[in-house]
Amino acid sequence: MAEIRVPAHIQTYVTAIGIEKTVQFLLAFGGSYVYLSENPQDRSPVALAIGAAAARKLAQQIGAGGFRCPTGKPFIAAHLKYNKGFTINAIARQLHTTDVTVRAWLKAGESTQLDLFGT
Structure with a gap:
């Protein structure tokens, strides 16, 4: 994973x-x-x-x-994409949202990661 x-x-x-x-x-x-x-x-x-x-x-x-209970949809989207290999469209259907929203969640998650090695 x-x-x-x-x-x-x-x-x-x-x-x-x-x-x-x-x-x-x-x-x-x-x-x-x-x-x-x-x-x-x-x-x-x-x-x-x-x-x-x-x-x-x-x-x-x-x-x-x-x-x-929190919805945790951005977290679930990242898990489904990176750990389960779901497509953007499959994630959108699973979470009852649009593909545009899923892409925004995934992009926001990537931009919050720290670059520890300066590559």
């Missing part, structure tokens, strides 16, 4: 459950109010989406209770 920049507001999720589960979680709940439990039931929407073990880890890392 390519090294992509994880935004600070998404890093807590990645630390708790990894990039793949974070992307699953954000795609399922991004932009909505979600409730996390340290002891999720089998019918819990979060447990159904990412698994009970991941739901438990996320609740322990973030804290149990309700909150509004």
Whole structure:
């Protein structure tokens, strides 16, 4: 997998459950109010989406209770492009946005990377 920049507001999720589960979680709940439990039931929407073990880890890392989940679309776009090889159009369809927006997100992500070697 390519090294992509994880935004600070998404890093807590990645630390708790990894990039793949974070992307699953954000795609399922991004932009909505979600409730996390340290002891999720089998019918819990979060447990159904990412698994009970991941739901438990996320609740322990973030804290149990309700909150509004970030969408994380620029982060997801970068992950799908650089780690999964999706095309711009496929990413736009997945994230319900335009190809122009996806290109802007990817370009902005590239310009925020530091050039440590001066090449």
